[in-house]
Amino acid sequence: MIEVQQLSVSLQDKTLLADIEFQLDKGDYLVVVGPNGAGKSTLLKAMLGIIDIGQGQIRYQDQPVADFSQRQLAQLVSYVPQSSGRELPFAVEEFIKMSRYAHQHALSEWQPDDQQAVEDAMRITNTERFRLRQMSTLSGGESQRVMIAAALSQQTPIMLLDEPTSYLDPHHQVEVHQLISRLNRQLGITVVEVSHDINHAGQQGQTVLALVEGHSLWLGPGEDFLDKQLLQALYQQEFVFVPHPRSGRTIALADPI
Amino acid sequence: MTLTTRLTLMVLFCLAVLALAPFAGLGGIDDAAIREQILTQIRFPRTLFAFVAGAGLALCGLVFQAMFHNPLATPFTLGVASGASFGAALTVLLGINISLLGFDAITLGAFFGALGAISFVYGISRLNYSFSTETLLLTGVATSFFFSSLILFTQYLSDVNESFRITRWLMGGLSISGYQQLLQLLPVVTLSAGIIIWLSRELNLLMAGDDIAISRGVAVKRVRYLMFFTTSMCVGAIVALCGPIGFVGMMVPHICRLIIGTDHRWLIPASLVFGGGFLILCDTLARVIIAPAELPVGVITTLLGGPFFLWLLVRSRRQSA
Numbered sequence: 001m002i003e004v005q006q007l008s009v010s011l012q013d014k015t016l017l018a019d020i021e022f023q024l025d026k027g028d029y030l031v032v033v034g035p036n037g038a039g040k041s042t043l044l045k046a047m048l049g050i051i052d053i054g055q056g057q058i059r060y061q062d063q064p065v066a067d068f069s070q071r072q073l074a075q076l077v078s079y080v081p082q083s084s085g086r087e088l089p090f091a092v093e094e095f096i097k098m099s100r101y102a103h104q105h106a107l108s109e110w111q112p113d114d115q116q117a118v119e120d121a122m123r124i125t126n127t128e129r130f131r132l133r134q135m136s137t138l139s140g141g142e143s144q145r146v147m148i149a150a151a152l153s154q155q156t157p158i159m160l161l162d163e164p165t166s167y168l169d170p171h172h173q174v175e176v177h178q179l180i181s182r183l184n185r186q187l188g189i190t191v192v193e194v195s196h197d198i199n200h201a202g203q204q205g206q207t208v209l210a211l212v213e214g215h216s217l218w219l220g221p222g223e224d225f226l227d228k229q230l231l232q233a234l235y236q237q238e239f240v241f242v243p244h245p246r247s248g249r250t251i252a253l254a255d256p257i
Numbered sequence: 258m259t260l261t262t263r264l265t266l267m268v269l270f271c272l273a274v275l276a277l278a279p280f281a282g283l284g285g286i287d288d289a290a291i292r293e294q295i296l297t298q299i300r301f302p303r304t305l306f307a308f309v310a311g312a313g314l315a316l317c318g319l320v321f322q323a324m325f326h327n328p329l330a331t332p333f334t335l336g337v338a339s340g341a342s343f344g345a346a347l348t349v350l351l352g353i354n355i356s357l358l359g360f361d362a363i364t365l366g367a368f369f370g371a372l373g374a375i376s377f378v379y380g381i382s383r384l385n386y387s388f389s390t391e392t393l394l395l396t397g398v399a400t401s402f403f404f405s406s407l408i409l410f411t412q413y414l415s416d417v418n419e420s421f422r423i424t425r426w427l428m429g430g431l432s433i434s435g436y437q438q439l440l441q442l443l444p445v446v447t448l449s450a451g452i453i454i455w456l457s458r459e460l461n462l463l464m465a466g467d468d469i470a471i472s473r474g475v476a477v478k479r480v481r482y483l484m485f486f487t488t489s490m491c492v493g494a495i496v497a498l499c500g501p502i503g504f505v506g507m508m509v510p511h512i513c514r515l516i517i518g519t520d521h522r523w524l525i526p527a528s529l530v531f532g533g534g535f536l537i538l539c540d541t542l543a544r545v546i547i548a549p550a551e552l553p554v555g556v557i558t559t560l561l562g563g564p565f566f567l568w569l570l571v572r573s574r575r576q577s578a
Contacts, residue, residue: 045468049471050471050472070471071476072474075474079468081468081472088464088465090464090465090519095465098461098462099473102474106455106456
């Protein structure tokens with residue numbers, strides 16, 4: 001479904017990404033981790049056509065990304081950016097409706113299936129209650145769910161999320177992660193998520209791509225990710241490991257905390 | 258009040274202005290024949306001309322504000338109008354006399370001046386990813402000054418008569434007679450408005466930022482070039498015919514946004530209508546304020562626009578603080 005081959009991106013002589021490779025099938029869940037400035041957001045932006053790719057290729061359904069128009073690409077890949085969306089001057093439903101752009105044409109009427117897609121997205125993300133509120137009045141957790149609802153209403157088989165839980169309190173982090181994994185498991189959406197949460201990354205059934213300074217340091221299954229040497233090489237930081245008291249799953253803690 | 262009611266009230270207001278403005282300041286004239294001639298040959302075309310020019314200026318301001326996500330960014334604050342003025346002044350000085358697709362040399366000069374200025378400002382803004390609004394506005398101010406000195410240079414090279422003409426024209430005026438200028442401007446503004454209305458969904462998404470717009474499927478580069486081209490054409494035509502009339506493009510869309518909201522599918526028609534009515538009002542004021550003499554309308558709009566600019570600036574500072 002997604003094939004990234006020897007991808008390199010540079011901006012004004014500065015290499016942002018070099019030689020990135022991975023493949024994802026339908027329904028896969030990739031977590032991209034790495035220290036700040038490693039090129040995680042750049043990878044997502046390259047996959048969305050926001051920035052030009054230098055060398056290598058990104059292919060969706062066996063077609064190079066350059067062969068898609070921006071509109072076609074938006075029917076295939078949706079995006080939840082890092083910003084909270086609370087700076088946007090729109091009401092919630094208005095903003096979600098705008099995401100139907102790729103399915104509409106200039107001056108075309110709002111169709112029943114557009115409204116259906118918006119209603120479905122709001123129901124799944126549990127955002128119907130504040131559809132009439134302004135984006136600026138939402139809390140962090142609420143606005144993040146609206147951003148996901150907007151991406152969801154694009155009805156794409158692939159969704160890219162840039163640190164969707166970074167600014168949220170623990171309760172809302174759990175809530176948003178449960179939502180994303182529901183989209184992944186129940187709707188079969190292929191997910192690529194940038195995250196700083198290593199214990200979230202190290203879960204079973206997910207793939208992890210670890211980036212350092214634009215290079216791929218490690219690519220493998222989530223359950224192998226929580227490794228002492230690997231984490232130290234990745235973050236220049238010592239970690240200790242303890243079993244989770246209830247599930248027994250390994251949890252990594254920065255040491256000293 | 259619903260959106261439709263608010264929009265209807267705006268249209269009614271503008272129709273009232275459109276209908277009443279020609280009759281303002283006719284009191285002293287008793288001869289019916291002269292009155293009629295003034296009305297049909299001067300007042301009616303001038304009022305309609307002001308409407309079309311005001312609509313065009315508001316349209317271009319609206320597009321810039323959405324594209325740069327800032328109410329202070331307009332063709333005038335970003336130096337595009339000065340670029341257009343310089344282009345027009347240069348064609349006058351060089352005595353260029355060509356026409357293309359029905360546009361005369363001055364209009365073409367203004368168009369290319371506008372296009373040059375916007376390409377320059379936009380090019381500078383792309384040099385750095387972390388480009389702030391302040392830097393954008395300062396680039397606009399610098400561009401404005403640069404073209405202003407080039408205009409001074411062309412004035413220096415021209416004779417006294419031409420120089421006086423350029424000075425009066427730079428103040429921005431609508432003193433026309435007959436329908437010729439109106440017929441020149443109307444197709445340009447109509448075409449521009451058509452293109453921008455066709456792009457209203459794209460404008461909405463651009464308000465959310467380039468990254469979101471692209472990820473929703475907008476071919477942002479292509480849309481932006483089309484908008485630059487359209488606004489340059491519109492600003493160029495207006496500047497060539499009336500000179501740079503400042504601040505209409507800043508005040509009108511902003512006031513409309515306060516009344517109508519941020520959805521461009523409503524905001525564009527509202528700005529067109531209100532921009533037209535607003536400029537007629539300013540022009541009527543300019544005609545009667547020191548009657549029988551009259552002020553260039555640009556003086557009035559700039560007198561109103563300066564404080565408005567400061568108010569916006571203080572307000573946006575307070576919001577971001």
